[in-house]
Amino acid sequence: MIVPNATGASSDVLGRIVATQLAIEFGQQVVVDNRPGAGSVIGTEMVAKSAPDGYTLVVIYTSHTTNASLQKLPYDPVADFAPITMFTSAPLVLIVPGSSNTLTVKDLIAAGKAQSLVYGSAGIGSGGHLAGELFRITSGISATHVPYKGAAPASIDVAGGQLQFQFASQITIQPLLAGKRVRMLAVTSAKRASSLPDVPSLAESGLAGYEELNWFGMAAPARTPPAVIAKLNAATVKSLHLPDVSAKLTAEGSEIVANSPQQFTEFLRRDVARWATVIKTAGVKL
Secondary structure: OEEOOOOOOHHHHHHHHHHHHHHHHHOOOOOOEEOOOHHHHHHHHHHHOOOOOOOOOEEEEOHHHHHHHHOOOOOOOOOOEEEEEEEEEEEOEEEEEOOOOOOOHHHHHHHHHHOOEEEEEOOOOOHHHHHHHHHHHHHOOOEEEEEOOOHHHHHHHHHOOOOOEEEEOHHHHHHHHHOOOEEEEEEOOOOOOOOOOOOOEOHHHOOOOOOOEEEEEEEEEOOOOHHHHHHHHHHHHHHHOOHHHHHHHHOOOOEEOOOOHHHHHHHHHHHHHHHHHHHHHHOOOO
């Protein structure tokens, strides 16, 4: 199992949880091999060019579809892979300073139409950046993006009032929420998140069709036999639904997806096309 990120990254943690269960299911060791670099491209390319026999897999995540429009890839993110299943998905959370008078998404949009706002993210092309650009485009506000070296430093500047808003993960903002230093306005999933039932979605807050998810899944090289993909899918889906595994994965706001190879493939196609439009419209460049 190739993880195209360093040890300790979310993709690595999820991959190792699944790898452990697959080893039990198949009765043989599953080796996790971290191959970070180039925004996940180095490790992912290795798998795209591996033998399609089901013995080399890759953990893919949100950047797999956004990279297609951010850089020239040595592979096709859909055609060169046989998707197995999506592990989990989790929305980002739209936050504002806890001391601000911005209480709703409508308040933030009104402020962004009256004057230019400033928002931060973990970097250019990150999930938080693209969520912010999608928000700017769909709401019609004026906003300037400031890239940080990580989501946490940006969240601290939201709490301090240097930034007017940010799209961040639930786990990143948890310490600031506890101290009421930031306020949640909405989640980026199409519907309310089960972990935050009292927080509305952006779609129900007036931005119909808005959706941005941090997702993780697994794929094999293209032309891997369908029977092998089906066997890997069944074992992975079974593993994801084990009580102790699902408890670990949902503890930080994620939701188990465990879909079929066909559903995952269609999702990848839609996601590549959707982000291509957003990235082109916003003029995002690495």
